[in-house]
Amino acid sequence: MTSAPDLAIVGAGPAGLAAAIEGARLGLAVALYDEQPEPGGQIFRAAESVAAGKGAPLAAFGADYAEGPQLVARFRASPAAAGYMPRTTIWLLDRQRTLGHVQDGKARMLRPKRVLIATGAQERPVPLPGWTTPGVMTVGAAQGLMKSAGQVPEPPFALCGSGPLLYQFAAQLVAAGERRFTVLDTTPKGRWARALPFLPGALRDTDLLLKGLGLMQKVRMAGVPVLRHVRDVAVHGNGRVEHVTFRHGNHLGELPVQLLLLHQGVVPNVSLSLSVPLRHVWDAAQRCFRPALDAWGNSDVAGIAVAGDGGGIGGWQAATAQGELAALEAAHALGRIERAERDRQAAPIRARLKTALAARGLIDTLYAPPPLAALADATIVCRCEEVTAGQVRAAIAMGDTNPNAVKSRTRAGMGPCQGRMCGLTVSELVAHARGLPPDAAGTYRLRPPIKPLPVAVLADLDTSAVEEEEDAT
Amino acid sequence: MNASLHSSDAIVIGGGVVGGAIAYGLAKRGLSVTLLDEGDVAFRAARANFGLVWVHSKGPGFPAYQEWSQRSADLWGDFAAELTADSGVSPHHERRGGFHFTLGDEEFEARAQLLRRMHNQQPPGRYAARMVERSELERMLPNIRFGPRVSGASFSESDGQASPLHLLHGLMGACQARGVRLYGEHRASAITREPGGAFIVTAGPRRFAAPKLVLAAGNGNPPLAKMVGLEAPVRPQRGQVAVTERTERFFHHTGSGVRQLPEGTVILGSSEEEAGFDTSARSDVVGQIVHRNIQVMPDLARLRLVRFWAGLRVMTPDSFPVYNQSETHPGAFIATCHSGVTLAAAHANALAPQIIAGALSPEMAPFTARRFHVSKAA
Numbered sequence: 088m089t090s091a092p093d094l095a096i097v098g099a100g101p102a103g104l105a106a107a108i109e110g111a112r113l114g115l116a117v118a119l120y121d122e123q124p125e126p127g128g129q130i131f132r133a134a135e136s137v138a139a140g141k142g143a144p145l146a147a148f149g150a151d152y153a154e155g156p157q158l159v160a161r162f163r164a165s166p167a168a169a170g171y172m173p174r175t176t177i178w179l180l181d182r183q184r185t186l187g188h189v190q191d192g193k194a195r196m197l198r199p200k201r202v203l204i205a206t207g208a209q210e211r212p213v214p215l216p217g218w219t220t221p222g223v224m225t226v227g228a229a230q231g232l233m234k235s236a237g238q239v240p241e242p243p244f245a246l247c248g249s250g251p252l253l254y255q256f257a258a259q260l261v262a263a264g265e266r267r268f269t270v271l272d273t274t275p276k277g278r279w280a281r282a283l284p285f286l287p288g289a290l291r292d293t294d295l296l297l298k299g300l301g302l303m304q305k306v307r308m309a310g311v312p313v314l315r316h317v318r319d320v321a322v323h324g325n326g327r328v329e330h331v332t333f334r335h336g337n338h339l340g341e342l343p344v345q346l347l348l349l350h351q352g353v354v355p356n357v358s359l360s361l362s363v364p365l366r367h368v369w370d371a372a373q374r375c376f377r378p379a380l381d382a383w384g385n386s387d388v389a390g391i392a393v394a395g396d397g398g399g400i401g402g403w404q405a406a407t408a409q410g411e412l413a414a415l416e417a418a419h420a421l422g423r424i425e426r427a428e429r430d431r432q433a434a435p436i437r438a439r440l441k442t443a444l445a446a447r448g449l450i451d452t453l454y455a456p457p458p459l460a461a462l463a464d465a466t467i468v469c470r471c472e473e474v475t476a477g478q479v480r481a482a483i484a485m486g487d488t489n490p491n492a493v494k495s496r497t498r499a500g501m502g503p504c505q506g507r508m509c510g511l512t513v514s515e516l517v518a519h520a521r522g523l524p525p526d527a528a529g530t531y532r533l534r535p536p537i538k539p540l541p542v543a544v545l546a547d548l549d550t551s552a553v554e555e556e557e558d559a560t
Numbered sequence: 561m562n563a564s565l566h567s568s569d570a571i572v573i574g575g576g577v578v579g580g581a582i583a584y585g586l587a588k589r590g591l592s593v594t595l596l597d598e599g600d601v602a603f604r605a606a607r608a609n610f611g612l613v614w615v616h617s618k619g620p621g622f623p624a625y626q627e628w629s630q631r632s633a634d635l636w637g638d639f640a641a642e643l644t645a646d647s648g649v650s651p652h653h654e655r656r657g658g659f660h661f662t663l664g665d666e667e668f669e670a671r672a673q674l675l676r677r678m679h680n681q682q683p684p685g686r687y688a689a690r691m692v693e694r695s696e697l698e699r700m701l702p703n704i705r706f707g708p709r710v711s712g713a714s715f716s717e718s719d720g721q722a723s724p725l726h727l728l729h730g731l732m733g734a735c736q737a738r739g740v741r742l743y744g745e746h747r748a749s750a751i752t753r754e755p756g757g758a759f760i761v762t763a764g765p766r767r768f769a770a771p772k773l774v775l776a777a778g779n780g781n782p783p784l785a786k787m788v789g790l791e792a793p794v795r796p797q798r799g800q801v802a803v804t805e806r807t808e809r810f811f812h813h814t815g816s817g818v819r820q821l822p823e824g825t826v827i828l829g830s831s832e833e834e835a836g837f838d839t840s841a842r843s844d845v846v847g848q849i850v851h852r853n854i855q856v857m858p859d860l861a862r863l864r865l866v867r868f869w870a871g872l873r874v875m876t877p878d879s880f881p882v883y884n885q886s887e888t889h890p891g892a893f894i895a896t897c898h899s900g901v902t903l904a905a906a907h908a909n910a911l912a913p914q915i916i917a918g919a920l921s922p923e924m925a926p927f928t929a930r931r932f933h934v935s936k937a938a
Binding site: 179181182185187196486496503535536539540541543545550 | 607728733745802805828844846847854861863865869
């Protein structure tokens with residue numbers, strides 16, 4: 088595509104795919120950028136390959152995953168497929184909607200009429216003693232390897248943490264024939280009691296709820312040891328994970344493993360939205376930052392919207408609804424459909440969205456992450472620059488009143504990941520020390536490129552599309 | 561309501577590297593000092609400073625600035641040591657000489673001509689920079705593969721580098737160690753003078769009093785200067801820098817557009833853009849910066865950029881610093897420049913004593929803001 092698209096979508100997960108299909112149906116010229124070689128996002132990663140019999144067997148991923156290939160097939164059949172750019176990294180988005188992308192070593196900048204950020208979720212970082220030891224990875228990363236390469240972890244290993252994905256992956260391992268692992272469930276005691284008031288809401292989506300309980304049951308029935316209410320997890324090993332220690336009831340537990348898979352739920356991936364920067368708010372229920380959005384996904388910056396988990400965790404069904412709503416809004420904003428028509432078409436989508444979000448209160452309460460204030464001083468917070476919680480606290484004590492001041496003093500957040508792994512932790516540590524809510528403490532200011540960019544690529548940057556437009560105005 | 565007055569010997573407005581260095585210099589000579597800073601909303605120039613302690617091309621047509629920069633570079637070693645001792649933070653100062661690389665014969669010739677001018681405006685034997693041809697450059701820097709268009713460089717052993725962020729944090733720590741009272745998130749809004757002679761500064765919810773006042777608020781200086789009969793003819797000039805991931809140390813010297821930090825990251829810079837107070841980074845400009853540096857060192861192309869960003873220089877009409885004491889409000893000084901890192905040592909250990917003495921030395925006379933009146937009349 089040489090001219091700027093009407094609607095540029097970043098991320099080909101459920102939200103991005105749904106928005107692309109809907110946008111094209113409404114007559115918009117759509118471009119869809121995605122880092123992966125195949126559409127589907129993290130949840131439906133490699134959906135086509137798996138459906139075609141490559142990678143792990145489709146059945147291993149459960150009924151939910153089977154809907155992935157269907158969504159991808161609808162996208163492939165849509166006119167939107169013409170604007171699909173796989174293996175493409177977005178490294179820049181600014182308030183003027185200047186979008187920088189790089190594909191096959193060639194970087195370009197352009198200025199679409201509308202931009203939809205559909206970058207989904209990332210796993211919440213789980214800072215605990217020894218989590219940077221080689222041999223520790225996230226459940227999501229292990230699941231990704233299983234989806235795309237059919238790779239099942241080598242025993243002995245353990246899954247550790249809290250959240251729906253923990254048991255989902257455990258069940259997937261069981262379905263794939265692997266039972267030689269342990270589940271260390273860190274969900275504290277008493278969470279079900281606290282989550283009960285949310286049941287009426289969750290009952291509207293009993294399907295999801297029963298599925299969750301069913302997974303847990305399945306894992307236990309298979310004979311996989313599940314230790315619940317585990318605390319004080321620490322990783323040990325000399326250059327490589329050797330064992331993990333923890334508290335279980337009144338006992339000190341120790342487990343020899345060569346791989347530890349951590350998970351503590353997911354949070355919006357806000358790298359791109361923070362770098363614009365869009366205005367963000369603190370989501371107290373989900374303990375994360377998310378962009379401030381209206382009912383159509385519009386941000387505070389004209390022409391930039393967010394759909395899916397990147398705007399607040401809601402799951403893939405909510406994401407497709409939000410993607411479609413954002414596409415309707417884009418078509419309306421660009422004069423393709425009247426306001427009344429937009430609203431008429433949106434009504435059934437909103438009903439779907441409501442159902443999809445019904446169980447959120449329960450899940451958020453049940454799997455709320457442990458407070459970071461208790462983090463030991465020696466625990467590493469920023470993996471790239473190896474900055475500890477103690478160093479962050481010392482910086483705050485010396486007068487640093489916000490995460491950017493901490494960053495400039497300690498280098499936390501200055502590494503290649505740009506604070507993706509430590510941003511939330513540092514914001515929470517500052518907030519806790521100052522007795523403020525995290526949004527008052529603020530977030531890192533993110534700098535482009537959002538993802539590391541080869542120097543050579545930037546040197547040959549093609550800016551002609553943006554320059555032509557500037558000359559014309 | 562009569563808010564209580566916080567009194568000290570001197571008030572410095574501006575908690576960047578300029579204000580910090582002056583406050584430190586005053587405090588370690590025994591003054592009680594109050595340092596007022598508006599906080600994180602400030603256009604903190606140090607955050608986007610390239611980190612050069614640079615002499616060899618400073619001050620063409622302005623020998624006093626050339627001399628002042630040289631003096632500061634010569635003071636930097638001791639200054640870094642005392643700062644580290646007082647604060648526990650090393651500013652990572654290194655003085656191994658600096659190169660300005662040239663592409664093609666034309667740039668080499670132009671650079672040679674600049675050096676001749678710089679040489680001629682100094683007393684014999686004082687100016688140390690020289691031109692280095694490509695063959696000599698390759699001998700001096702055997703670790704580096706140069707691009708085919710590199711014709712040579714100008715080089716001076718006087719030049720070095722320091723970490724702007726470590727300098728800033730070191731200054732703040734050293735100030736605190738020397739008893740400076742630091743008020744963050746206190747933006748100075750009004751300055752008056754008591755009949756007895758002390759300046760009263762209103763900042764945030766508080767009022768401060770002192771017989772000496774130093775304005776070091778960078779691009780925030782103009783409105784403050786007016787309140788005490790001073791001039792701050794400054795404008796913001798945008799500069800952008802780009803940083804790569806860490807790599808093994810290959811460049812121990814300093815370059816005017818490329819330098820490597822001790823921990824391994826490479827900084828590429830920097831642009832000069834007139835864009836008002838707009839601090840947004842421009843990828844096309846960064847592209848040009850990167851393009852030039854790859855022509856100098858092609859192996860840079862293999863590194864990955866992790867960040868680029870923009871900051872604002874504090875720029876006077878002729879780019880040289882302004883130092884003045886107010887004629888109408890004696891005791892009020894202004895210090896403003898775009899070389900806060902290079903000049904930090906001079907600000908702490910050469911300018912601060914003059915402020916204590918109550919008069920700027922005769923060699924500082926060329927830095928008066930009155931020089932701009934003359935050029936206007938001409």
